[in-house]
Structures are given as C-alpha cells and as structure tokens.
Amino acid sequence: MSVLAVGSVAFDSIVTPSGRADNVLGGSATYFSLAASYFTEVRIVAVVGEDFSSDNDNVFKKRGIDIRGIQRAKGKTFRWGGHYLENLNEAKTDFTELNVFEQFKPRIPPEYKDSQFLFLGNIHPSLQTTVRSEMDGVRLLAGDNSLARAARKVLDMGPQALVVKHGEYGATIFFDEGTFGSGSHPFRAPALPIEEVKDPTGAGDSFAGGFMGYIAAQGELNREVLKRALFYGGVMGSFTVERFGTERLQSLTKDDIEARFQIFRELTHLE
Amino acid sequence: MSVLAVGSVAFDSIVTPSGRADNVLGGSATYFSLAASYFTEVRIVAVVGEDFSSDNDNVFKKRGIDIRGIQRAKGKTFRWGGHYLENLNEAKTDFTELNVFEQFKPRIPPEYKDSQFLFLGNIHPSLQTTVRSEMDGVRLLAGDNSLARAARKVLDMGPQALVVKHGEYGATIFFDEGTFGSGSHPFRAPALPIEEVKDPTGAGDSFAGGFMGYIAAQGELNREVLKRALFYGGVMGSFTVERFGTERLQSLTKDDIEARFQIFRELTHLE
Numbered sequence: 001m002s003v004l005a006v007g008s009v010a011f012d013s014i015v016t017p018s019g020r021a022d023n024v025l026g027g028s029a030t031y032f033s034l035a036a037s038y039f040t041e042v043r044i045v046a047v048v049g050e051d052f053s054s055d056n057d058n059v060f061k062k063r064g065i066d067i068r069g070i071q072r073a074k075g076k077t078f079r080w081g082g083h084y085l086e087n088l089n090e091a092k093t094d095f096t097e098l099n100v101f102e103q104f105k106p107r108i109p110p111e112y113k114d115s116q117f118l119f120l121g122n123i124h125p126s127l128q129t130t131v132r133s134e135m136d137g138v139r140l141l142a143g144d145n146s147l148a149r150a151a152r153k154v155l156d157m158g159p160q161a162l163v164v165k166h167g168e169y170g171a172t173i174f175f176d177e178g179t180f181g182s183g184s185h186p187f188r189a190p191a192l193p194i195e196e197v198k199d200p201t202g203a204g205d206s207f208a209g210g211f212m213g214y215i216a217a218q219g220e221l222n223r224e225v226l227k228r229a230l231f232y233g234g235v236m237g238s239f240t241v242e243r244f245g246t247e248r249l250q251s252l253t254k255d256d257i258e259a260r261f262q263i264f265r266e267l268t269h270l271e
Numbered sequence: 272m273s274v275l276a277v278g279s280v281a282f283d284s285i286v287t288p289s290g291r292a293d294n295v296l297g298g299s300a301t302y303f304s305l306a307a308s309y310f311t312e313v314r315i316v317a318v319v320g321e322d323f324s325s326d327n328d329n330v331f332k333k334r335g336i337d338i339r340g341i342q343r344a345k346g347k348t349f350r351w352g353g354h355y356l357e358n359l360n361e362a363k364t365d366f367t368e369l370n371v372f373e374q375f376k377p378r379i380p381p382e383y384k385d386s387q388f389l390f391l392g393n394i395h396p397s398l399q400t401t402v403r404s405e406m407d408g409v410r411l412l413a414g415d416n417s418l419a420r421a422a423r424k425v426l427d428m429g430p431q432a433l434v435v436k437h438g439e440y441g442a443t444i445f446f447d448e449g450t451f452g453s454g455s456h457p458f459r460a461p462a463l464p465i466e467e468v469k470d471p472t473g474a475g476d477s478f479a480g481g482f483m484g485y486i487a488a489q490g491e492l493n494r495e496v497l498k499r500a501l502f503y504g505g506v507m508g509s510f511t512v513e514r515f516g517t518e519r520l521q522s523l524t525k526d527d528i529e530a531r532f533q534i535f536r537e538l539t540h541l542e
Binding site for chain 1: 288324357358359416417418419420422425437439443445456457458459460461464465466467468495498499502514534536537538539540541542
C-alpha cells in the first residue's frame with residue numbers, strides 16, 4: 001500500500017556541537033519520505049523553487065519516491081537555519097525564509113488519490129513554529145499532566161491509537177480499547193543511546209516515515225503491526241541523527257535496517 | 272544473600288496534586304528496604320528519635336527487615352516536608368528538620384558485616400540537597416551531554432555496570448565490555464504509564480530496592496540477571512507512586528509483583 005506525504009521540502013543550514021552543514025536538503029516531507037521509502041511506495045506533495053536542482057530531484061528518485069506532486073514555483077526554495085545547544089533536545093531557529101512555501105497550496109495529483117496512508121507534515125512553518133514553541137505536545141491538547149490520562153483523553157476524541165514521542169527515550173503507543181479490546185496495555189519502544197548525535201534535525205519525521213512506511217507495507221493494521229512499526233520508527237530516527245541532514249537516510253540497505261532492528265530488540269527484550 | 276541499606280528514616284509531609292499526607296514514614300532507607308524485602312533478606316542502618324513508635328518499628332518487622340542497626344537517639348526523628356508541582360518530576364522542599372539525623376554516624380553491627388550488597392542512601396541530606404539541586408545526574412560527573420558517551424566515561428572510572436534512571440521513561444543499564452564482553456549493548460527497561468501518580472516520593476529508592484533485592488536473591492550476577500533486576504526496579508517504583516508514602520509497599524504480595532512484571536514485559540516485548 002502507498003503512503004502520501006504532504007509537507008515541506010527545504011534547504012537547511014544546521015549548526016550542532018558536532019559541526020555544521022549549509023544548504024542541505026531537508027524538510028519534513030523529505031525526511032519522512034526517505035525513511036518510508038525503505039518499506040513501501042511513497043508519493044510526495046510539496047513545493048520547491050527554481051534553485052531546486054536535478055541532483056536534488058535524484059535524491060528522491062533514487063529511492064523510488066514518486067515526485068510528480070512536487071510543484072515548481074517561481075522564486076527560491078524554503079530555507080531554514082537553526083542550531084542545537086549541548087543537550088540537542090531543542091532546535092533554536094536562526095532564520096526562516098519561506099520563499100515559495102509562503103504561497104504553497106497543496107494540490108493532490110489525481111493519480112495519488114488512491115493513497116491509503118497520509119502523512120501531514122508542517123504546512124505553515126512560521127505559524128507552526130510559534131504554536132509549537134508554546135505547547136508541550138499532547139499534554140496541552142488534553143490539558144493534563146499525566147501522560148497516561150492525557151492519552152486516554154485524546155483517544156476519547158476519536159483516534160484508534162495514539163503515538164507519543166519521547167525524543168531520546170523512545171515512544172509510547174496507546175490503544176483505544178473500543179478498537180483493540182479492553183486491557184490493551186500501552187506499548188513502549190526504546191530509542192538507541194547513541195554516542196554522538198551529529199544532527200537531530202528530521203529525527204521525528206524519519207520516525208514517522210519508518211512507522212507509517214512499515215504499516216503501509218503490511219496489508220493489515222493490528223496491535224502487533226503497530227508495535228513493530230514503533231520499533232521501525234525508532235530505527236529510522238536513529239539512523240538519521242548519525243549524520244547531518246538526510247545523508248544517512250539516502251544510503252541504507254535492508255540489512256542495515258534489520259541489523260539495527262535486532263539491536264533495538266536486544267535493548268528491551270528479556271530472554 | 273542479604274542487602275544492607277544505610278540511609279535516612281524520616282517522617283515526611285507531602286503535598287501533591289492528588290492530596291496531602293502528614294508525618295508519614297519515609298526516608299531513602301525505608302523505601303529501599305521495604306521494596307527489597309519482597310526479594311531477599313534486608314538489614315538497615317539508620318537513626319530515629321524518641322518519637323519513633325513501635326508501630327513504626329512494626330512496618331519494618333512485618334516485612335522481616337532486620338532493624339537491629341536502627342539507632343535510637345535523644346530528640347526527634349528527621350522530618351522532611353515537600354511538594355510537587357503539576358508535572359510531578361521535581362520535588363520542592365518546604366522544610367528540612369535534620370533533628371537526630373544531624374549527628375548520625377552510621378555504625379554497622381557486627382552481625383551485618385557479612386552483607387553481600389550495600390545500598391548507600393542519602394547520608395547528609397542538607398548537603399546532598401544542595402549538591403543535587405546543582406547537578407543533572409551522571410552527565411555532570413562525566414562532563415558530557417551524550418548519555419551513551421557519559422556512561423562509557425563513568426564505566427571507565429571502574430564500575431562494571433551503570434544504571435541511569437529516567438524517571439517516567441524508565442532506566443538504562445550500561446555494561447562494562449571488559450566484564451561482560453564486547454558488544455554488550457545497553458539495556459533499557461520501561462516505566463509504566465500510570466494514570467494517577469499519587470506521590471512520587473521514594474520512587475527512586477524503591478526502584479533501587481527492587482533492583483538490588485532481586486539481584487541479591489539470585490546467587491549469580493550476570494547480564495540477564497541485571498536486565499531482569501532493572502525490570503523489577505521499575506515494578507517496585509510503579510507500586511510506590513500509586514499511594515502516598517510507603518503505604519503500597521507495605522502490603523504487596525508476590526502475585527502482585529509477578530502480575531506487574533508481566534505488564535512491564537508486555538509493555539516492551541514484541542511477539
């Protein structure tokens with residue numbers, strides 16, 4: 001089954017304690033679609049400017065990603081600059097140049113309409129940046145400081161499952177009991193303790209790509225698939241942070257991914 | 272094998288978003304020894320005042336804890352008062368009355384000398400409070416913001432294994448490769464998402480009690496034992512926070528503990 005990603009494609013300039021990278025390919029839809037491409041068919045809707053080269057196109061094409069939905073507009077591609085302090089948990093924005101992204105109206109090509117899975121990345125980054133800086137994730141939506149209680153409140157709003165990401169501590173998925181049966185305990189997947197996080201940019205979108213890509217490739221969506229998907233999300237996020245930008249995501253093999261999956265398993269499984 | 276706990280026994284007055292409890296039995300050695308008592312023989316060295324009743328003694332005796340090392344001194348027992356804000360992650364101290372604890376000199380009874388495991392709780396709480404408020408755990412000791420790199424630096428200082436606690440996200444154990452063989456990946460145990468944390472006081476000491484108590488009961492100390500011990504630490508911490516003070520820890524059964532252990536397993540194990 002196929003996944004449709006709608007979000008930003010950008011050129012990022014990133015400074016971390018490990019070094020810097022200027023004008024590297026980034027954006028939520030980029031990280032997501034590269035990560036998901038290792039599992040399933042991926043289509044992307046985004047906008048780029050006249051400075052977007054065929055080399056840039058090829059990053060997607062090499063991974064078999066359908067880029068017919070990438071619109072070309074007059075002007076420059078969206079640019080973001082940011083840096084991370086020592087703890088790497090928070091990005092500080094140095095500049096945001098919306099450029100062609102300012103007038104972006106997502107248009108879904110007719111041949112994409114049958115996509116079974118949709119990933120909505122950041123649509124209005126300047127607006128989202130403001131909103132995000134003021135909120136602390138799901139707890140604000142639910143108005144509750146207990147993670148477990150907040151999760152139940154969000155599930156009561158309609159979704160059948162809810163993933164809460166914890167950065168370097170992994171992620172938890174909560175299940176709606178109406179869908180998955182009573183006594184459906186939450187499930188927690190770890191993140192890998194990594195000695196040198198080169199650049200945390202895109203880790204969350206890569207997580208989402210691995211998570212959704214794996215699900216789309218299974219053909220059924222049950223509790224066990226969601227649990228494994230949470231592990232694959234962590235796996236893809238752990239690769240991304242090892243290099244600047246999308247570098248590591250561009251050159252993985254299935255074996256790399258399976259080997260890392262086994263490490264994640266050993267990280268939490270008792271014999 | 273037996274565990275010796277040296278630390279504080281106190282009367283705590285605690286305010287949390289769930290309510291309050293005044294002058295309830297607490298202290299690091301108390302939480303630790305109650306938690307460890309479900310697994311192995313426990314001995315305690317601490318000091319209490321003239322206000323420490325036989326009812327208080329009985330809390331330990333009912334759990335079979337050897338309290339011959341509890342010294343009786345003239346004056347009042349150590350008292351601590353604190354409160355937790357909405358997120359429950361940080362205790363704010365309202366008052367500290369050291370009382371008999373101020374002159375506490377731990378004396379190890381001769382019959383305790385054969386203890387194979389030692390837990391060192393807080394010895395100088397006023398000093399420790401100051402120091403702890405200024406540091407962020409192991410990262411300061413290692414002078415490093417990468418958890419994995421910091422862990423390796425601490426292991427290089429001598430210990431064969433290092434446990435790093437992550438509060439509501441569980442704990443990670445790092446292994447010295449010289450002892451456990453190269454390629455000894457770290458291991459991460461979860462914490463249980465709990466809808467209502469009534470009182471987080473003592474969760475860490477209860478974790479330590481479950482962790483060390485389980486190890487002491489095994490007779491051998493290998494990687495698999497340490498991994499399971501990390502789970503049992505989380506299990507005992509999860510019980511403690513369900514009630515104020517040590518209430519929940521006083522009345523557990525082996526079945527309660529094994530049932531909770533299974534929930535922890537389901538929380539992270541793929542089929």
